[in-house]
Amino acid sequence: MEFKLRTHNCGELRESNIGEKVVLNGWTAVRRDLGGVIFIDLRDRFGITQVVFEHTFNADSHEQAKELRSEFVISIEGTVRKRPEGTENDALPTGKVDIMVDKLSILNRAKTPPFPIEDEIDVHEELRLKYRYLDLRRPSMQKNMLLRHRMYQVVRSFFDTNNFVEIETPILMKSTPEGARDFLVPSRMHKGKFYALPQSPQQYKQILMVAGYDRYFQIVKCFRDEDLRADRQLEFTQIDVEMSFINQDFVFSTFEKLMKVLYKEIWGKELETPIPRLTFEEAMTWYGSDKPDLRFDLKMSTLNGVFANTEFRVFKDTIETKGIITGLVAPGCGDYTRNQLDVLTDFIKKQGAGGLIWIRVKEDGLESPTMKFFTDEEKVAMVEELGAKPGDLILILSGKKYKTLGLMGNIRLEMSRRLNLVTEETEPKLLWVKDFPLFEWDEETNRYYAMHHPFTSPNMEDLALMDTNPAEVRAQAYDLVLNGNEIAGGSIRIHDS
Secondary structure: OOOOOOOOOOOOOOHHHOOOEEEEEEEEEEEEEOOOEEEEEEEEOOEEEEEEEEOOOOHHHHHHHOOOOOOOEEEEEEEEEEOOOOOOOOOOOOOOEEEEEEEEEEEEOOOOOOOOOOOOOOOOHHHHHHOHHHHOOOHHHHHHHHHHHHHHHHHHHHHHHOOOEEOOOOOOEOOOOOOOEOOEEEOOOOOOOEEEOOOOOHHHHHHHHHOOOOEEEEEEEEEOEOOOEOOEOOEEEEEEEEEOOOOHHHHHHHHHHHHHHHHHHHHOOOOOOOOOEEEHHHHHHHHOOOOOOOOOOOOOEEOOOOOOOOOOHHHHHHHHOOOEEEEEEEOOOOOOOHHHHHHHHHHHHOOOOOOOEEEEEEOOEEEOHHHHHOOHHHHHHHHHHHOOOOOOEEEEEEEOHHHHHHHHHHHHHHHHHHOOOOOOOOOOOEEEEEOOEOEEEEOOOOEEEEOOOOOEOEOHHHOOHHHHOHHHOEEOEEEEEEOOEEEEEEEOEOOOO
16 A cells, blocks of 8 residues: 655646646546546545546556546556647646556545435435535535635634634533523533533623623534524534624624625625614514515515505504504516415415415506405505506515514515525625614513523613613614524623613
């Protein structure tokens, strides 16, 4: 098993290397045997280089190469040459050259893998996880790992440049009540006692601020024993940051600078700042979500004013109980069939809606079973408020405010999928959502709870409402949203009891 240290990696060689003697080590990705010539795509984490075994050039190596199969680990020595005219592979950075092999060393033989080591594979996730070491060889998986590594370096460099101190906090800690259940670790020395794994380093970073460290950051593991979702795991990594002597605008400014650097270094894109800001109320009213996806329009409109004097019982009851009537225009969907509309209605009913009002906008007027309940003035005002045009489809929900807005937000996302409004070419969209409610009411316990956490400071101008109308108190809390996903969040802490 003799081999030399590699002189280059498998993604490195170019036309400038033609004529050089090189050594490459890696995995056999693809083998093509044309009789007198055997071609091997040699792969490592840097890329792929084609190596050539020719019977007339080196009979021993050619004979040895007949044994090679997928995922054999090999070392080759040879000379870089320009590929023959017409055989270049423009899909590979190394596609203008290949290597004529002088010597082949088989470092390890491999059984046939249970799935191809390539990006587009139709394989059950359980099989991929069983053979994780093979799955992690796939280029797409390696790209994810290398992206994560690159982001770590950029984040650390940014915070170091901006006078933040990276401090590692303990993993074994005392259990404290937070948003989810703790994972517990039994103590060997203290019988019947347990350590908890941190849901976040909350206590420790508060200690660090009180101790005067001023600005702290950590790329840290968090553990939460809660039900799995598509975007939630039992353990995850977060960038944890704390700052003293600042305000909310300073937080926004700092993280906009970080995002600008990440956009440039990771995506090669220029991020325009300041990042747009919406209040919680605006986000819910216009997009039906506190983490709206702004890569497409489909803005919702509140129709309470349009139907303020309506005799339509459903809308009248909603207004009297301080609920909301919200509408959305689906452009170009005015030709939806009754079956398509029934499917859409069933979709939203399964999520808790009482029903869905749909209205086709025609050249000669509005078409819907509910039109008999609306006055001519209401019809005109509704179309004007929504900005609907002939060929569009109007969708309306009514009921309790935030539940109804959330349901319409789900319809908004569903229509974006149906209309294919987001493609691979669509530019990513960032925004801040701020001014969340400080409290939320819980029907079961009949009391208010902190929406974010109990340490979040209220807006100073809302302090007078704390005793009289706590539901209207806004928090100095904020989320950073990318393409409809919350990627960061925080708050200004209470420092004055």
